Amino acid sequence: MQVTYDFSQQTVIVTGGARGIGRAIAASFVASGADVWIWDVEPVELAGAQSVTVDVTKRDKIASGLALLEGRSVDVLVNDAGHLGRYQPFESLEPAEWQQILQVNLVGMLEVTHQILPLMRAAGKGRIVNMGSLAGKEGLPDLAVYSAASAGVIAFTKALSREVNDTGIRVNCVAPGPIDTRVIRDLGNETVDAMVAASPLSRLGDPVEVAALVLWLCSDASAFNTGAVFDMSGGRARY
Template sequence: MISFDFRNRTAIVTGGARGIGRAVADRLLASGARVAIWDMRAPEVSDGTFPSKPDDFHYSLLDVTSETAVEQAARETLALTGKIDILINAAGVTGPTKPMEEFSLAEWKRVIDINLDSVFLCSRAVIPLMRANGYGRIVSIASIAGKQGNPFMAGYSAAKAGVIGMTKALGLELAGSGILVNCVTPGLVRTELLKEMSEEAIALSASKIPLNRPGTVDEVAAQILWAASEECSFATGAVFDASGGRAAY
């Protein structure tokens, strides 16, 4: 396993209680980072992967679609850790899998709020803190659906396309500041989010993967860790594929 040195770095992982976010948080901690998880649920610590030392690990129970909650969490995390170097935007939901004409406005807004608005709110909250130190890495989890679209997942596809567009714009906007902004676009990955998808939608997505299997959270986390590290020094506004060959652009 490739390892990176995150000693003396502080990372925020939204949606870090489970799934890809949890895998990223585990790897960051194992690589020496101080990690703050922002999630609506508390991470499980019974498996022993999260350290008990308070200087290394914190979590805040919050709704990352709430402007007030995000701003408060940023202040609290800064007070606890002294600085914020890395933001991993991993919070997300798939939302309904059905024809768009059957979407309610509430369902549509929930998917956009969690997948797209949270990236805006969390990134906006940490950028001034990173700019003050002249260093930062923002890595967002988009999706292959944002590149190619998934039928019956219009809300999710639209939100993830928005994450890709925001990444490109923000990467250019912050170029020269020491803050690099990139995103990773996973294809089908076995996480709890698949429980929100119909079996038909899962089968359709799986059939499009040239490697003929879903990805794992650890495979996606490995790509994210590189983008969050100092080794990523000449890429910003970039979109890194993690789709098993479904998209190579």
């Protein structure tokens, strides 16, 4: 059964919406009538959505992206921009590599939220969904820095939700396990097969399934949820 939502008259920003999970989320919001703005370093062609080149680690680029809204409020922010990095032991990574992972996954999320949150507070309402990862809950070998960045996303979500609980702003996190995206496929067949073997459901997740959870979190049906972490791991998450 397909569940539909009405996000007409709402402005939605999705960072990292060029590919994979972010694109599925953006497309689902478009189908639900939202005014969707995709922020990514890559150009995006998605009918019904506005594409803006934004590096989420650069404050001036974020400000320029916001200026295009011409004073409109932001009803929904989905922080999806991410960088997995190489699937390698920590000591084999150069500092520049793990710094980039932290900058995109954690600092970029902070930078974007820091500029959009005041707009939501002024409006007295809004939805923020931060995309974390199963890695941030459990710590995955050969993805140590990505795990650390994702754990930071989870902790920030919980803390921020408590700072704004006197408003209509809700802040939640989605922590996917392996999802069938190019980023995961690029890890190679052997790694993907191991991920599938470790899944109780014996498959990768579908980006559309993740998008469905995000839309629910941003809908009125989820008004009582804030500061929560929602797994999308096919049963792999242990807590």
